[in-house]
Amino acid sequence: MKPNNVILQTVTRVAVFIIFTFSIYLFMSGHHQPGGGFIGGLSTAAAIVLLYLSFGIEKVRENIPVDFKKLAAVGVFIAVGTGLVSIVYGQPFLTQTFGHVNLPIFGDTELASAMVFDTGVALAVIGTAVNIILSISEDR
Numbered sequence: 688m689k690p691n692n693v694i695l696q697t698v699t700r701v702a703v704f705i706i707f708t709f710s711i712y713l714f715m716s717g718h719h720q721p722g723g724g725f726i727g728g729l730s731t732a733a734a735i736v737l738l739y740l741s742f743g744i745e746k747v748r749e750n751i752p753v754d755f756k757k758l759a760a761v762g763v764f765i766a767v768g769t770g771l772v773s774i775v776y777g778q779p780f781l782t783q784t785f786g787h788v789n790l791p792i793f794g795d796t797e798l799a800s801a802m803v804f805d806t807g808v809a810l811a812v813i814g815t816a817v818n819i820i821l822s823i824s825e826d827r
Contacts (some may be wrong), residue, residue, distance in 0.1 A: 692741065699741035703806040717805050724808030731809070732816035744824065755821070759814025765807030769800055 710730040717723025738747045773782040785799035 696741050703734045703738055706730055706737070710734065710814055714805065714809055717801075724805030725812055726762050727805070728809035728812030729816060732813045732820075735813070736820050739820070739824070744821070754819045755814040757814070759784075759811050759818060762807045762810025762812070762814055766811060769804040769807065770815055772800075 688758070713722040713730060714724060714727030715722075718726065722780050735747075735751070738751075770781040773784075774780055783804075784797060785797055785801075788796050788798055790796045797801045
């Protein structure tokens, strides 16, 4: 008999939306306040794991066709690449730089290399955390 998970799946749809929104907030506020790539990536991974628990691995893989091992590798390359770019310009490894751009809708917007680094960290954390959970779930 197949279990009836209507309540779990309904609550998960709402909770995942809230968790993803909060993850984006944590990620975006990371270079000015507590947060950043690690905690933003970890909360995103928690939302993905909640989807796996509620809907099953096969259904989520159909809707999110991401190879999390490759995602983790891409994240590490982005994070290390930002450090190497600073070396190319004669600065110490992982030296941050920033500038301001005037965007039409947003006005004066700060662009920081820390955001690129945080993106790499977030991708690496998402890929690693989900990959670990999937490996544990496949172990019998």
